[in-house]
Each structure stands twice: as C-alpha cells, then as structure tokens.
Amino acid sequence: MASVVLNEVRKTYAGGFEAVKGVSFTVSDGGLCVLVGPSGCGKSTLLRMVAGLETVSSGDIRIGERRVNDLEPMARDIAMVFQNYALYPHMSVFDNMAYGLRNRGTPKPEIEKRVKEAARILELDALLERKPRQLSGGQRQRVAMGRAIVRKPAAFLFDEPLSNLDAKLRVQMRIEIRKLQRELKTTSIYVTHDQLEAMTLADRLVVMNGGHMEQVGTALDVFQNPASVFVAGFIGSPPMNFLAGEVDTQGRLRLPDGAFLAFDPKRGEAQVGRKVLAGLRPENVALRNGVEDGAAPRFRLELVEELGMGRLVHGKVGERPFTVAQGASDPPPSGYSLSIGIEPALVHLFDAASGLSLTSAAPRR
C-alpha cells in the first residue's frame, strides 16, 4: 500500500523526441488513476517509466516513501498487466502466477496458498494445470491479473489490458477490474485510449495529449468542466460539437452564418469581439422543427442513427458537422427545416486561439 507521486517527469529519447513533457500528478493510496489520451500521447511511456521499463530523463517518481527513478523494475514493488497479457507460454497457469513469488524466494506453502487464493478470487481454480494457449482471451486476462495480485505489490500498473478483448467481454472485465481493485485497495495506474473505460474506472482521470497533461480531475469533473477543446472533444461519446463564433455587444455568440447562440455571461470571461469556440454536448442540444426567426442556428439534417434507447441525429450547422443525441421519448426530426437550441448555462466556451476553456471553473491542471 502506497501512494504514487510523479513530479515534473520528462522523457526524451536519444533522437531528441520528447515523449513526455513534464507530467505531475499524485495517485492516492488505494486509488485508481486512469491515464487517457489518443495513441502517441505518451501515456504508455509514462506507465513504463513508473514500471522501470523506460528510464526517466528528468523529474521524480515516488512509490510510497521511496524515490524509484534508479531502481530496477523488480525492486519497485509493482505488478504490471500487459496489453497482450505477456503470459509465459511454456508454463501452466499455476506456474505463471507462482513465478514472481518463486523468484523472490517465497516458501512453497505460502506460494501454494497465495496462488490458490488468487485463483479462487478470479475463478481460475479449474484451470491451474492448463497452458496459456488452452485458454480463452478472457481467461488469459484473468491469469495476467492473477499474476499481479499474488505478489501483493504496492501498486498495479495496467497497460491497456482490455484492448485485445471483444466488446462484450471488455465491459464485463472492466467491471471485474474495478471490483477487484476496490476489494484489494491497491494503488493502481491504468492506461487506456478508450474514454468510456477511463470514465467508468477512474477515481482520478489524467487526460494526456502530445506528451502534455491536459487535465486532471474526477471523471465527472473532467466531463462537466473540460479545461480545453481537446479534453472536451475527447471525453464524452458522441463527442462534443464545436461552433466557431465571435462574442457580440449583447453578450451573445454570433456564428458566421448570422445566427446567434446565447450563453451564460456569468460563466467566465468573454470580452466583446473575442473569437471563441462554443462547445455543445450532443445530449444537451434540442432539435426544433422549423426555422423560427433566423436567430437560432439552422441544422441541416444528413443522417439519423436509431439506437433503440435513443437516436443520434447527424447533420451540419454552418459548415461544421454537428450531432444531436435524442432520447427515445423525443420526437424524431421531421422534415429538413430544423434549428438547434440549448440552455445558455450548458454552453462551454473556449478561446479559439489557445483552445483553453473560458467557462471551466477548474484550472488547467
């Protein structure tokens, strides 16, 4: 049990490429922190630095009281679950789980006890004698988990552990990992590119982009108060819609096609004439039939996706693609003459040049 602290951690490769550009965050004892971002954002590199599989160019990594920068992976008291599971193909399930304990000279009865216990928790009892190739994807995933938990490490590191599973199994394993982590109360860092996985698992969410940390917070906080256009577009599905415009003298947003969008003036700074991007979550937008007075933005319908529990209406506002998420009880759009409406308080504003939020209460970090 320990907290994990990263302080201004950087990674520069020999060729000069900077994969991680100064990242600082803390994972509290027993907490689950998710690093999320598109591929190439440096999240896996960061995790591998915590594991000791990559060297740290500068900054500090602490696990518990120890600075671990220069320790070997085995000395860091961590366990890692890999994307491809990385099971030892020539060893049985039992040996796979026992390997780490044997290397550390754990007495035999203790190994037996711990492996059996882990197998019971993960429902692997019947499979202990099998080789990894005789297991299904989900079972392999469980063995990889088992290998991590038998060691009772200070921290678990997960490197996209579910991305090799099919969609249904992924949801199931996601729930199991969360339950298991709550039960064991082991500090965990979890890397994923799947924003839904990130939202559902995280005690604390770290959104990364291009080696930078874009935002840190609880899942709900990040969703409700995205600190930048990038976070707003990345977290949430379907992604947030963006409309470019200018703040006019009446404190409204004027869109290029002459329509207006009202926003809550109390939310952040918005000087007249400032070029901004308005962010509208698809589920917050209402579709109205008919074009009333030309003031509300017009919506050009292109496609309706029926989902059963609702529907996604795709189209365009001005030249920008725009999606509206409707509930099942909302009337489906009729005709092509539509406009959109939204509560002013639900409009997010971002600076058009920097991409930073003007409305979010949360600081960038």
Added chain:
Amino acid sequence: MSEAEAFAGKVDAVSRDSHFTDDGKLAQPRDLAVPAPAQSPVESRAIFSGKLLPYVLLVPQLAISLVFFYWPAAQALWQSFLVQDAFGLSTEFVWFENYAELFTRPDYYHAVGVTFLFSGVVAFLSLSLALLLATMADRQIKAARVYRTLLIWPYAVAPAVASVLFIFMFQPGLGLFARALQASGLDWNPILNGAQALILVIIAAVWKQISYNFLFFLAGLQAIPKSVIEAAAIDGAKPWRRFWTVVFPLLSPTTFFLIVVNITYAFFDTLGIIDTATGGGPNKATETLVYKVFQDGRLGADLGGSAAQSVILMAIVITLTAIQFRYVERRVHY
C-alpha cells in the same frame, strides 16, 4: 432465401452466386442502401479440373528426391552386398559379408568413436557459441547491424576455404595462433599430434557452422515477445535466471531444429574440412565415418565395403534424428 435463413447463417454458395450475372461479372447490387454482404466473393480461388494436377505439381520435388537420394541410396544398398575383384572383371553377390568384415576391423570402431566425439563436440560448441553471440546481438547495442552482418559472413565461406584458413592460422612455424600457442609453452603441432589435429578440425567446423546457428537463434530470440521478458523482469527474475526460465524454453523449437541440422552437418558436411585440413590423419586421428567412406571407396576402390559403411552411416543418422524427434521434441514447448 428468406431473411430468417440468412440470419441463421445459411449463407450458402447459391446466395453468393446470386451476386454474379451469367457472364461471371459482379452484378450491381439492387438496393444501394443495403450493403451487399459478399462484394468480394470468398470463393475466388482458381479451380482446375481433373485429379492430375496435384501429381503434376509434385513431380519436380519427387524427381529430385528420386534422382539424388533414393536412387543412389538404393545403389549403395545393392553395392554393399557385392564384392568386385581387383581388376573389376567379375562381381559376386555376397550377402552380408561386407558388413561382417567391417565389424572385425578395429579401424572402423576407431572411426565410429572419432565421429561421435567430433560430432558431439562440434554440435555442442557451435550451438552454444552461436546462442551466446545471438543473445548479445539481440540486446540493443550500438552498431548492432554491423556486428550481425559480420557474424553472418563466415557462412558464405566454402568449407575447403575455411579449412585452408585454419591450416594457415594453426600451421606450426607459420600460423599466427600456432606461434602464440608455442610461445605459451605448448608443443603445438597438429601435423604430428592426433589430438591437436582433431581440435583443429573441430574449431574449423564449429567456426563454419556458427553463422548458420546464429541466424536462426537471432530470429528465434527476436520472435519472443518483448513484453514477456519485461513481465519476467517485473516478476523479479534477474537476467541469468530470466534467460534460463523464460528465454531458453521459448527458444526450444529453434534449438531442437538446430540440433538436428548440426548433427547431420557434423556427420556429413564436414568431409571437405577434414579432407583439406588433415586428410583424416595423422594416423587416422581425424578419420570420421563419412571420411572413411570417401577414403575406402574412392581412394581404396573398395566399393562394396564403402557402400556398406555408407548404409550404416545413413542408418545411424536416421536413428539419431528419429530419437531426437521422439524424445527431445516432447520437451519442446508449444
């Protein structure tokens, strides 16, 4: 076909064919909104009529095996039952007399001993040295490419040339290594000393084979997923232990293949090296079975005896390979 059937997975040949018009071209899907399930038909392989084609395709391989292996092997077997007089005028069928005579000759047993010693040492050394080199090349070191390329070169050297190289290097009085050995107080003279001659051909044979083994070991090492090694590192296995508990077992298919190849190499393909370096001497100290076949048959003109030897040699290698497949392969993982 009804929708229910299609849903139940009854997509059969008929429904696939329905996307084709009579002249075999892909028909336009009737409704563009419905994606056609089999726009690129799965069954697009060419089908030749008749049962002759498989045999026609097999002929070249069969012909090669027949002409270069079965025929000479049968010839050898036949000749091993014959005795020819000194002038080649008459031939007599003598059943197993050639074999019986062979087993009364002490120099034959000597050759058997030399062969097993030579082959065992060559296979062991060339495999373990190649594995060592491949393991080092596999680590990310600077100029790894150059290192690898240089290691592969010896494979392109002909056995006789390789042998000549070693003769020069170990030539007493001339050779670089020979002088170094003599300077260190050793009475190095492979031309007179049988044990030293054997060591010389072993070194030449090992050197020649290392590149081949190295190539395969390196490929085998690189096929091991990096994450498995990393997992072992996190699991607390130090490099030495990691190698023996994870890397080596995962390399076992390669190792097994190479053991078979190397034994066969040491038994048969070292003829050129031995012939050039020592000619089987001094005093038959480096006379292996295959060299003896060559010596007795070509130089001694004892065709029957030589044929009997080669039949036995063939039997030994077949048996060794069979044993390897039967017992060693069981311990090969996945």
